[in-house]
Amino acid sequence: xxxxxxxxxxxxxxxxxxxxxxxxxxxxxxxxxxxxxxxxxxxxxxxxxxxxxxxxxxxxxxxxxxxxxxxxxxxxxxxxxxxxxxxxxxxxxxxxxxxxxxxxxxxxxxxxxxxxxxxxxxxxxxxxxxxxxxxxxxxxxxxxxxxxxxxxxxxxx
Numbered sequence: 001x002x003x004x005x006x007x008x009x010x011x012x013x014x015x016x017x018x019x020x021x022x023x024x025x026x027x028x029x030x031x032x033x034x035x036x037x038x039x040x041x042x043x044x045x046x047x048x049x050x051x052x053x054x055x056x057x058x059x060x061x062x063x064x065x066x067x068x069x070x071x072x073x074x075x076x077x078x079x080x081x082x083x084x085x086x087x088x089x090x091x092x093x094x095x096x097x098x099x100x101x102x103x104x105x106x107x108x109x110x111x112x113x114x115x116x117x118x119x120x121x122x123x124x125x126x127x128x129x130x131x132x133x134x135x136x137x138x139x140x141x142x143x144x145x146x147x148x149x150x151x152x153x154x155x156x157x
Contacts, residue, residue, distance in 0.1 A: 007082070033113065036143065039137055042127070042137055044080075044127050047090070048077045048122065049077070050119065052074065053090060054116075055071075055072075062101070063099065063101025063106075066096070066097045067111075067115070069115055072089055072091055075089070079123075083129065094112045094142075098110070119135050119145070
């Protein structure tokens with residue numbers, strides 16, 4: 001009896017097909033930014049104002065550097081939600097993680113795309129309430145913020 005062995009040769013088409021199938025699983029993909037309409041629909045509160053203070057803590061976990069921040073916002077206008085008035089001061093939580101390992105980072109949520117600094121004017125899309133606190137929607141819950149300081153001053157914070 002003759003036993004037929006499968007050919008070990010792979011065609012170019014087979015290799016390209018395999019690459020197309022498996023490549024998306026290897027490439028890191030952060031969460032895509034939400035549209036302004038989606039942010040408004042998801043937010044319990046929308047405010048504009050200025051960052052009065054930023055309190056932050058950093059730590060390293062596995063292959064990532066995490067930054068946890070609490071921002072104090074002097075509210076200029078409350079666009080959506082109750083219990084917040086102009087001239088109020090609110091505190092909001094946000095976070096960010098950055099890849100510190102070797103190779104390709106894992107896909108998934110990486111917190112905020114950008115976190116504003118003290119003195120920045122912001123439009124913030126929030127989830128929560130005064131009693132339990134507010135979280136900024138991810139990944140782009142801070143829209144239209146303007147940085148008031150030079151880059152050297154921002155780096156020192």
